[in-house]
Amino acid sequence: MNNETIKQRDLAVVWHPCTQMKDHEHLPLTPIRRGEGVWLEDFDGNRYIDAVSSWWVNLFGHANPVINQAIRDQLDQLEHVILAGFSHEPVVKLSERLVQITPPGLSRCFYADSGSAAVEVALKMSFHYWLNTGQGGKTRFICLTNSYHGETLGALAVGDVPLYKATYGPLLMEPIPVTAPDCYEREPGETCEQVAERRFQAMEETLARHAHETCAVIVEPLVQCAGHMRMYHPRYLELLREACDRHGVHLIADEIAVGFGRTGTMFACEQANITPDFMCLSKGLTGGYLPLSVVLTNDTVYQAFYDDYTKLNAFLHSHSYTANPLACTAALATLDLFERDDVLGNNRRLAQVMRESLAPLADHPHVGDVRQHGMIAAVEMVRDKATREAYPWQERRGLIAYQHALKRGALLRPLGNVAYMMPPYVITEEQIRFLAEVMAEGIDLATAAG
Incomplete structure (x- = not known):
């Protein structure tokens, strides 16, 4: 088998992501x-x-030999089981450890199978929380310009990169965009922290006008990765957490790309010393081995769904492969490596x-x-x-x-x-x-x- 054989077979049957396939007439696959x-x-x-x-x-x-061996061991025990009404040790252990290492107050783990799906969970859970607590008028979301949160329709809607979003506009809900605190756009002599403080005024004004109809603000902490790796200062997150509390709006931290040590701390939110109401994690969660995502939230949110069955207040979102044991095991081995070294x-x-x-x-x-x-x-x-x-x-x-x-x-x-x-x-x-x-x-x- 050689490169050319695989390329020919591939192009006969595979449609690649984020790719104009016609490019491969002159740009070879690898x-x-x-x-x-x-x-x-x-x-x-x-x-x-x-x-x-x-x-x-x-x-x-x-x-990686550590993650490889953990998956091999788990494969001989249990490859998958439904998580509705059932459980397994890897998901329990992983949830316990995630609650321990994430910002204080995050105490409940809800699993999905991709970053986009995690964002969908957080959006729906925030909206449903307000509905369950008698504030059904809260139906909108605030996002930052140049943001990206995934490709499924809800996640795409609260992003702001036209390349991915513009085509599907008629299918999407309309968020309220606020200018991002992008340090690249700083004035001469201005620091990144000063940009964050100056740009936050627009967020403060938006929250003042729209808090009554807003479920949550969603942000990628510190780095807008798909938005050309634009970056901003932690001060913005400090101000945002305080303002969301003051205006009665949730804060969703999309740490899918920036979590697990990418920005210098285990989670980017730590650099602002804040706890979001929802934290979305994926990508590095399994060390790059298997699809898995999780949304962590707090007991206040959890209790808003905890009720008699007949009230129909339960969160009924689900995925067939929710908390797959092999993926959870890969995640546990990944956390082991953080602890060991x-x-x-x-x-x-x-x-x-x-x-x-x-x-x-x-x-x-x-x-x-x-x-x-x-x-x-x-x-x-x-x-x-x-x-x-x-x-x-x-x-x-x-x-x-x-x-x-x-x-x-x-x-x-x-x-x-x-x-x-x-x-x-x-x-x-x-x-x-x-x-x-x-x-x-x-x-x-x-x-x-x-």
């Missing part, structure tokens, strides 16, 4: 045969550093290497910004450095950098004109420096035409 640590290997023996953690899910490398401490060291390695790009004539939160770093290419004029998206400058990286043995899949890295935590300092070098080369090539 079939992967195996993975080990940070490495992916194709059928022809070429190797690539997985610098994007296979869409941000892989924490401890491919074919000083993962967050090691990540701080790696993040510093990432920061130092990418710092020279700040002086590049076609780089508008180099930004970072923990193990997420991004470099934004611009046509004009002084004005930060963007390259037209039709020019696909990021694609040039991506293709160069593949030739150099790195998977650095861009977001438009933004090159970024979000690698597994088992990456070495030397590998980070190599990725920074490859990224710089790719940016040079992508911006060579000015």
Whole structure:
């Protein structure tokens, strides 16, 4: 078996996600045969550093022996069972541990099978809470501009990236968008914290006008990942938590991409010392092994659904594979690795290497910004450095950098004109420096035409 054979078979039957399939008439697929640590290997023996953690899910490398063995052991015991009226040890243990490590007050775990599904759960649960407590007039949601929360219709509706959302507008509910506290848009001399405080005024005004009809505000804490890795200061979350409490509105923290150590702390909300009413987790939850998501909430929300059956107040959302035992076991093994090793401490060291390695790009004539939160770093290419004029998206400058990286043995899949890295935590300092070098080369090539 070789790359060409797999590519031909694939293109005859597979429709790939987030892809214009016609591109593959001239942009070859990369079939992967195996993975080990940070490495992916194709059928022809070429190797690539997985610098994007296979869409941000892989924490401890491919074919991690600890997670592998845990899944093997569980496979001999129980592969799946219905969770309605039944239970199993992996889901109980995982729930206990998640309640222990997430921000204080989050005490109940509701499981789904993807990040988008978790967002759907949080939206429905928030709305249903207000309905059950006699406030059925609360039917709307507030979101930030440039936000992304998933592809199912509810999650898509509360996002604000036109590329994903515009086509499906007639199918979607209408949220109330508020300008994001994006530090990239700071004024000369302004700090990220000052941007957060200035931009929060719009949120305060929106809550004052719409709290009576609003279920919740939903945000991606600190990093709007699909929104070109735009970042903001924790101060915004502090102000938002206080305002949501004051106005009687829930706060939903979508930590699907930023949870489990990505931003430097176990959960991004910790950097603001806040507890949301709902926390959505997925991606790194199972170390990149199996689909699983969870929404954590508090006892106040839980009690609003706890009633006699005849009241019809129960939360009837369900998924066939809810809390699959194999996935829960992978998640438990992932948490074991956090407990066994000083993962967050090691990540701080790696993040510093990432920061130092990418710092020279700040002086590049076609780089508008180099930004970072923990193990997420991004470099934004611009046509004009002084004005930060963007390259037209039709020019696909990021694609040039991506293709160069593949030739150099790195998977650095861009977001438009933004090159970024979000690698597994088992990456070495030397590998980070190599990725920074490859990224710089790719940016040079992508911006060579000015």
